[in-house]
Amino acid sequence: MLEKLGVGIDIVEIKRFLNKPYDTNKFFYKKIFHDSEIDTCLNRKNTAECFAGKFAIKESVIKSISTNIDFLDILISYSNSKPKVTLINNSSYAFLVSLTHETTNAVSVVISEKLES
Numbered sequence: 001m002l003e004k005l006g007v008g009i010d011i012v013e014i015k016r017f018l019n020k021p022y023d024t025n026k027f028f029y030k031k032i033f034h035d036s037e038i039d040t041c042l043n044r045k046n047t048a049e050c051f052a053g054k055f056a057i058k059e060s061v062i063k064s065i066s067t068n069i070d071f072l073d074i075l076i077s078y079s080n081s082k083p084k085v086t087l088i089n090n091s092s093y094a095f096l097v098s099l100t101h102e103t104t105n106a107v108s109v110v111i112s113e114k115l116e117s
Contacts, residue, residue: 006112008063009072010056011105017048017055032058034044040078053083053099056108061085064112085110105107 009053022029022042033054041050058074067090075086085095096111 004114006064006066006114008060008065008110008112009108010059010063010106012052012056012059014048014052014101014106015103017051022047022051034075037076049101052106053101053108056106057083057085057097057099057110060097060108060110061095061112063088064089064095064110065114067092091115 004081006054012064020028022038029051033041033051037054041047041054042094044050057076058071061074062071069087069090073088073090075088077086083097083099085097092115094113094115098109100107
């Protein structure tokens with residue numbers, strides 16, 4: 001049973017995204033985030049905090065599963081104000097996600113479950 005479960009954790013300094021504004025670094029952001037994720041963060045008061053949180057979630061997802069994926073294979077949305085993870089073109093995993101922010105950091109923990117085929 002445990003071989004079906006995975007866990008990933010990541011911490012990101014928010015200033016990494018404060019020091020890399022979207023307007024002058026669009027290519028960087030588009031390599032990591034989907035347009036819907038970018039729009040969500042750009043419409044938030046704390047844009048850098050939002051990007052740092054999403055980045056932490058994506059890193060946590062990658063660490064929690066045995067399949068090789070990259071950032072754009074992961075789509076983060078929200079359901080009832082909680083982050084939800086969807087893998088693009090891959091429905092073989094389910095995820096539980098927790099995200100928290102402090103003044104300087106965003107921290108994410110993801111628990112993944114490999115679903116039966």
